[in-house]
Amino acid sequence: MTNESIGRVVTAADPDYDEARKGWNECYQSNPREIVFCSDAGEVAAALRRCREQQLLFRVRSGGHSLEGYSSLDDGVVIDLSEMNSLSLNADGTEVVLGAGARLGDVYRMLFESGVTVPGGTCPRVAVGGLALGGGMGYLSRTCGLLTQSVVAMEVVDATGTILTVDKDNHPDLFWACRGGGGGIFGIATSFTLRTTPVSDVGISKITWSWDHFAEVFDAYQRWLPTSDSRVNTMLALPAQHYGIVAMSALSMTTQEELESLLQPLLDIVPAPQEAQFSTVPYVDAVSHESDLLDPQVYTGIRFGAVQPYFDGPLDPGGIALLRRLHAEARGNTMTFVLGAASEVFTRLAEGDPVAYPHLDALMSFDVRIDWTDASEDQGYFEWLAEFERDMRPYTSGTYLNYNDFNIDGRLYPRYRESFARLVEVKHHYDPENVFSFPASIPPSLTADDAQRMELPASAISALRASGRLTE
Ligand SMILES: Cc1cc2nc3c(=O)[nH]c(=O)nc-3n(C[C@H](O)[C@H](O)[C@H](O)COP(=O)(O)OP(=O)(O)OC[C@H]3O[C@@H](n4cnc5c(N)ncnc54)[C@H](O)[C@@H]3O)c2cc1C
Known part of the structure; x- marks a missing residue:
């Protein structure tokens, strides 16, 4: 494990540290101990395993547009996928594989050259990673659905550092959760296969x-x-x-x-x-x-x-x-x-x-x-x-979980509504130790006090109880 490549590591001692640590929103800037720029899923998996072995807190970053700076943290490790920005269109142009770090402006421009697109958001610098995991609304949503509804498969590094193929037949619960359940919670999505739509x-x-x-x-x-x-x-x-x-x-x-x-x-x-x-x-x-x-x-x-x-x-x-x-x-x-x-x-x-x-x-x-x-x-x-x-x-x-929520006070339910209890179950299955966590992430289980503080409705409480995810 120690000889595995984890990618390019930038620390405060490096001249490009300041540039490398920056998130998009000046309001939330952190000073991580390392930013690890990965170039493929193997490096992402190795970087994650290293964080776990060395008990380092970490966050995942694709485009760095998290409004609340959730893709970085002080003193921890940022696993950065911004250089994993490849785009590969299949021969008949019906599906495209995008690296999680691909930015929307580039995606729109490159796909348009082949007469197709995907229905993403409006900001050209937002990356597919955080956008697709949270939903992704934009110019064509009413006609083509959310960006996440165009996703037909993903490659995901799970909490153990294993690379999974995730689609409707493989890890279907995780596939469901990663389409609207949000980034930084269930695993690290390294690439997305999306259905394209013709456009002129x-x-x-x-x-x-x-x-x-x-x-x-x-x-x-x-x-x-x-x-x-x-x-x-x-x-x-x-x-x-x-x-x-x-x-x-x-x-x-x-x-x-x-x-x-x-x-x-x-x-x-x-x-x-x-x-x-x-x-x-x-x-x-x-x-x-x-x-x-x-x-x-x-x-x-x-x-x-x-x-x-x-x-x-x-x-x-x-x-x-x-x-x-x-x-x-x-x-x-x-x-x-x-x-x-x-x-x-x-x-x-x-x-x-x-x-x-x-x-x-x-x-x-x-x-x-x-x-x-x-x-x-x-x-x-x-x-x-x-x-x-x-x-x-x-x-x-x-x-919308991809935006700020100043009044959230731990009330996650408005972000997830009827999906909440099942997301807790999926979280427990794929990340029981809560390796992927930040202040607004889904926990693998809740106490009755948590449920009360979160003002969960009775339906969510009974679903959590039935799945054993609510402890007294
Ligand atoms: C200017 C601006 C315009 C926007 N416009 C739109 C819009 O039109 N439509 C819309 O739907 N949303 C929009 N958003 C919100 C946007 O969807 C979110 O900010 C999104 O999370 C950004 O993704 P990112 O990869 O760029 O950000 P990041 O900061 O890199 O990540 C956001 C979150 O996802 C996690 N994450 C990132 N990559 C991965 C990954 N590969 N695997 C697992 N977790 C990951 C991070 O840890 C973090 O919690 C906009 C935001 C901004 C700042």
């Missing part, structure tokens, strides 16, 4: 209204969503009032004319827009175009906080008034992207191929983001996000 030109649109119409536009949008065609993918951007506008971006794998007619039922019930643009562009251009639809600054901030609650139903007038008030009071680069879900595609894909991601029935989610540069503003912005989440909680049905 797409219709895109940007429609803006005066901020004065905030409430009417939002209400019309949320009422239109459940009836809207799943070919339409939309994001309604609700910024802080000082931006002066609200805006909606839309993308469909159709011409602009078809997109326009698919959006007509919404346009019939919203106030008259200030501006409505439609065009037909290559998908890869649309993806870059979408990123700066509202304000490129939103994507370049170095200090960042974001929460993402889900809603199973529309907000009532009180909820809409609250949403409007929160944005009227918001400062800086505060922006809520209302992501339209409500697509039968999510549930249809899950029928034959269930995933742990628990929000497939949601009507919409709010991707609430703020970026800033001055550390002295951290507290104010985090308090605003915490207030947003707390005030909205009566209306929400859950939260």
Whole structure:
């Protein structure tokens, strides 16, 4: 074991340590004792076994975009997969094998050259590793499902350092858990095999209204969503009032004319827009175009906080008034992207191929983001996000585990909902010693006190009891 290669090790003594230790969000930076850059699954397995033998705490990192810095830690080891970023498309272009460190922008660009894509998220620097394990929502979700729903197989290094092939026939429970159960919990995913979808030109649109119409536009949008065609993918951007506008971006794998007619039922019930643009562009251009639809600054901030609650139903007038008030009071680069879900595609894909991601029935989610540069503003912005989440909680049905959760207080249930008890079982089976852990990870068992603190519903408690995962 001692002679096994674990990859390139960077420590504080190395000139590139500062660069190597950095995560994306300046708010959460750590000083690990080592960053180990692995180049294949064998090195990942060896690095993990070494951590265990030497009793070193470790975290796993692919793209480093964990909003709460969960992919790094002080004094421990970061097992980094960012250099495992290969892309290999099969001969007929129907499946692609991506290294966990492959970044979305590169994936979109390279796949587009072959006329295909995978339905991922909006940030080009986010890596497939953390994104696919947590869900992965983006431009094409309503049409093609979540990124994780395109995964047909994974290679996973388990807690013993064994390399597993994980798919519907091999380790099916782990396969289920790794699709929506989150990164850093069940094992280290070294590569993902994904089903691709053909793509060429797409219709895109940007429609803006005066901020004065905030409430009417939002209400019309949320009422239109459940009836809207799943070919339409939309994001309604609700910024802080000082931006002066609200805006909606839309993308469909159709011409602009078809997109326009698919959006007509919404346009019939919203106030008259200030501006409505439609065009037909290559998908890869649309993806870059979408990123700066509202304000490129939103994507370049170095200090960042974001929460993402889900809603199973529309907000009532009180909820809409609250949403409007929160944005009227918001400062800086505060922006809520209302992501339209409500697509039968999510549930249809899950029928034959269930995933742990628990929000497939949601009507919409709010991707609430703020970026800033001055550390002295951290507290104010985090308090605003915490207030947003707390005030909205009566209306929400859950939260996205790939975002911050300032009010979580150990309440993991909103992240996992009906999947929670089974995820604890899978965790116990594959990682009984809780080798993979961080403050918001799934434990291999719970005490009755934990269950109470987490405010677990009775159904989860009885499922945990039945599986022996709840100790008194
Ligand atoms: C600017 C920005 C934009 C975003 N946009 C979207 C979006 O459009 N859609 C969306 O769904 N999400 C989005 N996210 C959230 C994103 O999905 C998560 O931050 C995701 O976890 C990032 O993955 P990563 O590999 O880059 O991060 P990392 O920090 O490397 O990892 C995130 C978590 O996963 C674990 N992990 C990472 N790699 C592995 C692996 N190979 N095996 C096991 N565990 C692993 C880490 O330990 C950590 O807990 C965005 C985040 C940011 C910061």
